[in-house]
Amino acid sequence: MKQRQIERQSLIISIIVNAVTGLAGLAVYIVTDLNALLLDGVFSLIASLSALVGLFISRRSHWRTASFPQGLFFLEPLYAVIKSLAILFLLLITFLETSATAYAYFVNQIGHQIETGPVLPYTMTTGLICLLLGLYNSRQNDRINNMSTMLKSETKGNYIDAVISLGIGFAAFLLYFIAIEGPLGFLHYTGDFFITVILVLFSIKEPIAILISSFRELTYATTNDQDIRDMVYQILKPHLKHKKDDLDILIYKQGMQITVKIFILDLENTDLLTDLAQEKADLLNQLRKRYEHIRVEYTF
Structure with missing residues (x-):
């Protein structure tokens, strides 16, 4: 259901x-x-x-x-x-x-x-x-x-x-x-x-x-729900573990919608940008198995 x-x-x-x-x-x-x-x-x-x-x-x-x-x-x-x-x-x-x-x-x-x-x-x-x-x-x-x-x-x-x-x-x-x-x-x-x-x-x-x-x-403040934060990070980890030093991740919850904003700190790293673009669809599929209304945004 x-x-x-x-x-x-x-x-x-x-x-x-x-x-x-x-x-x-x-x-x-x-x-x-x-x-x-x-x-x-x-x-x-x-x-x-x-x-x-x-x-x-x-x-x-x-x-x-x-x-x-x-x-x-x-x-x-x-x-x-x-x-x-x-x-x-x-x-x-x-x-x-x-x-x-x-x-x-x-x-x-x-x-x-x-x-x-x-x-x-x-x-x-x-x-x-x-x-x-x-x-x-x-x-x-x-x-x-x-x-x-x-x-x-x-x-x-x-x-x-x-x-x-x-x-x-x-x-x-x-x-x-x-x-x-x-x-x-x-x-x-x-x-x-x-x-x-x-x-x-x-x-x-x-x-x-x-x-x-x-x-x-x-007011769209970052979520302080530790269960949501831990679960999202757990799903993100295998996708981003080698890139985490170049990223800043913020999680927002408004009602049933979750927004994961991934801030890319190293804009000169073209390989990083390419990898993130390729993995976004798979990343979203994994997240949606847990949360029905969730979106991932890359921010530069």
Whole structure:
């Protein structure tokens, strides 16, 4: 199965699963008025919507146009950047909302008791589903040599969603053992805030990491993916081992496209130029056995 087919298959499953868990989360939020569940439900719906956009991009990023003759691969890291920003914005909004609720209780003694009835079965179920979905997307990306920026973003999002769901469930479970008249009784009114703070602290690292790596791809920086670098150099080595002192090799990755730029330092060596020209086709064939969208450029 081609790389694009595997990517699209994963995105379709992500769309369906995230939509179901997101709508379920909003339904339980309406019953319980637990803001952390709003975060959980909206997070899943954003993941479903973004996977739908990702599916559209996956079908078109390889298209070539007059303005983008090498393809629209930049759309893939752009997708990951926007999704990461949306996740960070959602985490911030939820944190501010629950902070306002906690402030109202501690300062003005205004609050509503948290209803935990359906929370535990919902969070345990969705947490497990999100974890399995993350493992599935990660496995699918492994099948295509971790080339999909979008599946990498989806996988991280699935794991964050699982942490949010399981964290809410664990906190709801603890409330069963805390007496509302006891010294920790305030958690029945403000536990939402403390749950959200902990979840934000645990979850914020991943979207920031994806944002940084995707921004590097979007701006066409040289790749820092060591697995790709090692594999490309391994394939290049038998072709260029006797010429490496006269060459400088840079590797770029943008979405599923890899560009290998070979800078020729000794322009007076005509034998070198002839050998490189003759070996280019064979070199590309070897590289394309591993990477579907890859090109080699000689630069003088």
